Amino acid sequence: MLIVVNDPTLVERELRAGRLACPRCEGELRPWGHARRRVLRTTAGEIGLRPRRARCGRCSATSVLLSDLCLSRRVDEVAVIGRALLEKAAGAGHRGIALRLGRPQETVRGWLRRFSSRTALIQAHFRHWALALDPRLETVTPQGSPLAEALEAMGLAARAASLLLGPRAAWSWVSAMTGGALLANTSSPLPAPR
Numbered sequence: 001m002l003i004v005v006n007d008p009t010l011v012e013r014e015l016r017a018g019r020l021a022c023p024r025c026e027g028e029l030r031p032w033g034h035a036r037r038r039v040l041r042t043t044a045g046e047i048g049l050r051p052r053r054a055r056c057g058r059c060s061a062t063s064v065l066l067s068d069l070c071l072s073r074r075v076d077e078v079a080v081i082g083r084a085l086l087e088k089a090a091g092a093g094h095r096g097i098a099l100r101l102g103r104p105q106e107t108v109r110g111w112l113r114r115f116s117s118r119t120a121l122i123q124a125h126f127r128h129w130a131l132a133l134d135p136r137l138e139t140v141t142p143q144g145s146p147l148a149e150a151l152e153a154m155g156l157a158a159r160a161a162s163l164l165l166g167p168r169a170a171w172s173w174v175s176a177m178t179g180g181a182l183l184a185n186t187s188s189p190l191p192a193p194r
């Protein structure tokens with residue numbers, strides 16, 4: 001899977017021009033049909049997506065080109081999940097967050113648990129990204145909960161990326177920098193900066 005900007009026309013143009021790289025081997029991706037339709041629950045209601053699929057000219061692996069509004073295997077927009085994480089860091093409980101977001105308690109609890117189980121990995125990952133994007137960045141002395149520190153590192157990396165590569169919503173950077181795997185299980189590796 002490859003996380004791409006939420007602009008199907010641009011993605012199509014980049015794909016056809018051979019400018020998208022295979023997430024496994026960096027080979028050139030070529031058009032290869034579409035993935036199944038799916039519904040994404042955004043902050044503003046449900047939208048339908050039909051992600052493009054591509055095939056690598058070098059290793060032949062196929063990849064789904066998933067919009068940066070999404071995380072892998074989650075039906076909720078990354079910004080919705082992000083809001084839950086920020087509320088949790090500010091001291092809210094999963095019941096109140098679920099109520100405010102209009103999502104089932106179990107779903108919200110699942111996000112928070114998964115994120116909390118890998119905050120050290122996530123923090124290290126985004127610090128690595130932030131420093132790769134801005135080597136002059138000063139290292140911040142950790143303060144607050146592991147969850148707050150992980151969110152802080154994510155914010156730093158997203159800000160550095162927007163300054164260097166052009167503005168993009170912070171949570172979309174988070175999706176892109178994790179290859180959609182922010183809430184994947186702990187054995188799943190996160191993609192390093194290139």
Ligand SMILES: [Zn+2]
Pocket residue numbers: 022023024025026027056057058059060061
């Ligand atoms: Zn490949």
